Amino acid sequence: xxxLLESGGxxxxxxxxxxxxCEASGFTFSSYNMNWVRxxxxxxxxxxxxIGGSDWTIYADSVKGRFTISRDNSRKTLYLQMNSLRADDTxxxxxxxxxxxxxxxxxxxxxxxxxxxxxx
Amino acid sequence: xxxxxxxxxxxSLSPGERATLSCRASQSVSTYLAWYQQKPGQAPxxxxxxASNRAPGIPARFSGSGSGTDFTLTISSLESEDFAVYYCxxxxxxxxxxxxxxxxxxx
Numbered sequence: 001x002x003x004l005l006e007s008g009g010x011x012x013x014x015x016x017x018x019x020x021x022c023e024a025s026g027f028t029f030s031s032y033n034m035n036w037v038r039x040x041x042x043x044x045x046x047x048x049x050x051i052g053g054s055d056w057t058i059y060a061d062s063v064k065g066r067f068t069i070s071r072d073n074s075r076k077t078l079y080l081q082m083n084s085l086r087a088d089d090t091x092x093x094x095x096x097x098x099x100x101x102x103x104x105x106x107x108x109x110x111x112x113x114x115x116x117x118x119x120x
Numbered sequence: 121x122x123x124x125x126x127x128x129x130x131x132s133l134s135p136g137e138r139a140t141l142s143c144r145a146s147q148s149v150s151t152y153l154a155w156y157q158q159k160p161g162q163a164p165x166x167x168x169x170x171a172s173n174r175a176p177g178i179p180a181r182f183s184g185s186g187s188g189t190d191f192t193l194t195i196s197s198l199e200s201e202d203f204a205v206y207y208c209x210x211x212x213x214x215x216x217x218x219x220x221x222x223x224x225x226x227x
Contacts, residue, residue, distance in 0.1 A: 035216070045164065045207055047216035058214050061121070099169050105211035106154035106169030113163060
């Protein structure tokens with residue numbers, strides 16, 4: 001069964017850093033584009049960042065220059081390095097797999113989420 | 121940035137009724153649109169990809185239609201487990217945005 005499992009969430013002070021991990025199992029991780037999506041408490045979904053199998057990366061304007069997405073295909077793990085954290089980065093962060101390859105829209109596999117709280 | 125506007129914000133219906141949810145894009149997204157269902161405390165679940173294709177395991181009562189800027193998610197006959205929040209999502213040049221969500225509640 002395909003699964004994604006996030007870890008690394010927690011409480012961090014404004015201006016601090018945190019790294020999230022997302023371990024994949026049950027599918028060929030290297031073949032899929034992967035993404036991070038976040039959800040502030042009681043709010044809607046916000047796409048954060050994506051990475052391709054060949055390591056191209058892309059970011060939402062709200063995190064560009066502060067967050068870095070990366071992957072280790074040998075470890076089947078996706079990462080999100082978050083620096084210069086602000087209170088409005090407080091959210092549950094989900095990793096999500098893009099449906100199939102090519103020109104499609106849809107994330108067909110999601111992790112359970114990791115809560116990041118930015119507060120002094 | 122392409123903005124997705126979902127309507128209505130809240131939809132109150134009874135089990136067995138038909139639900140029609142709308143998603144409008146600020147500019148054409150072709151058919152690069154997906155629909156998700158999210159229940160409290162859970163991750164989103166993909167229902168429809170590329171505007172009209174049901175994801176594996178999704179019941180036939182869920183259907184999607186539309187292209188360009190106007191999209192619809194239809195639930196033909198509501199079941200108790202369908203009451204949740206629904207989001208649309210678009211993809212343009214590998215950048216994604218989500219709509220603000222429609223809450224489908226029991227009347």
